[in-house]
Amino acid sequence: MSGVLGRSVETITGALRALFAAEQLATADGFLQRRDPRVSLCAITALALGVVLTRTLGVALCFAALTAGLARLSAVPLRRLLARSAVVPLVSALVVLPQAILLPGDALVRLFGVTVTEAGVAYVLLFTVRVGVGVALLSLLVLTTPFSALVAALRELRVPVPLVWVVAVTYRYLFLFFDELQRLVLARNSRTTGETGLRDGWRDARRIAGTFVLRTLDRGERVGRGMRARGGSRPPSPYGRSRRVGVADYALLALAAVAVVVSGVIRWTP
Template identity: 45%
Template sequence: MTRADPVSRSAGTLTDRTRGLLADERVADRRGWLQAVHPVLKLLGVLALLVVTVTFDRPGPPAAMLALSVLAAVLSRVPLGTHALRTGVPMAVSLLIVAPQAVLVPGATLAGPVTLSGAAYVATFTLRVGASVSLLGLLLSTTRFAALVGALRTLRVPRTVVTLLAITYRYLLVVFEELSRLVLARRSRRIRSATLRESWREAGSLLGTFLLRALDRGERVGRAARSRGGTAGRAYARQHAIGLPDAAFAFIVFATVAAGVLLA
């Protein structure tokens, strides 16, 4: 693959990164703080923190929540580089989307056309997104998917919702495996360097073939599931000892929610 082949390079990078994100549970197997917290308690605690995060209309509390999530990532031995990338990209996108509000929101002038109220709104929105993504990232990276599904079943989430979530997760791995095979086949059949124009022309063919294969694979997966008795699935193991990490996490969540109620 050459530098003049952006289609293969982009598709290959997307495939590798997504498969790694979905299938890599090495962080969840580490001996960290959040890894030792019961999945049910962790899920409820993160949801409570998310609710508190989105209720504030000033940048201070979301910034504190973001700092708290970073500290939790350190205590849970989550790679800070990966966590910062997963949190920073959505923050940057949200900042670009909401940046015009710094000028459009009326109020006292801060600098040039930027108003004080507008700058506060932009900062609050961006920090909300960053804190929320950081908390969700911690939940997903420190919890095995099977344990997360088991927690949802423990909380009596409708079976249909849990089943759809489990099937979607597994099928995403299959879909990106198909994309990886297409990219590999495309690379192996090329005997000369492709120009930029040729690469973009072939992108449509690659995308169409990928969609057709994904639909066909989905039909085969559905038939295989029905032949094995349906998609109800099996019960996930939910045995988990309650200890000091659970008590510490519950105390922090309770203190944070109480502080949020008092400051609201």
């Protein structure tokens, strides 16, 4: 699988692994890095909820500006944040793109018998911005807070233990799954000479997908047995410890609460 499909798999896999491996900025001296992990988790979750509630493009753009401001204060390069947050909204835009034609409204463009409406374009833009801001907020939280501190914050916030287990295990063992996929692609490429066509690429992709599923299930069984052998039935006890909540922490929580309230009021105001 050395053609376009193979290169795409390698690129996407590398991007996903990089998304979950980015914790080096968590040690920087930034605004969110100095906050208590519980405060950061609650505030970012509230801002994401505000983005979900909004149905106005202007409000969504305000959330985007707020996210950019938090990234600036937290010493997170905007280019890096955009690079980590661009893939999901672009895919989402492609998924909802037909709504630009299906939704009724005033005609914006007529081309080859197809009418693009203003309401459809507005819906696609709003949906894309909302998804992009939500992903950017999640990326900002991961970039500025070590994952172990997030797990500790979830436990201290009395999040159900099974949910904490799911989050922790999923995060940790995604590395193994991505490594497994990269090894399969590398092994296939090492046995392939020349450039393969699209049909051969899809055939190889089906074979690799089947092998990957079987190896993933086998790895999951071994991981489960290893956890049970090491006392996996006990609740997680992370090493992270909460910091002292200060004035800036309360200010961040107040800002997030106000943003959610304002977003909800604008949404349900006629």
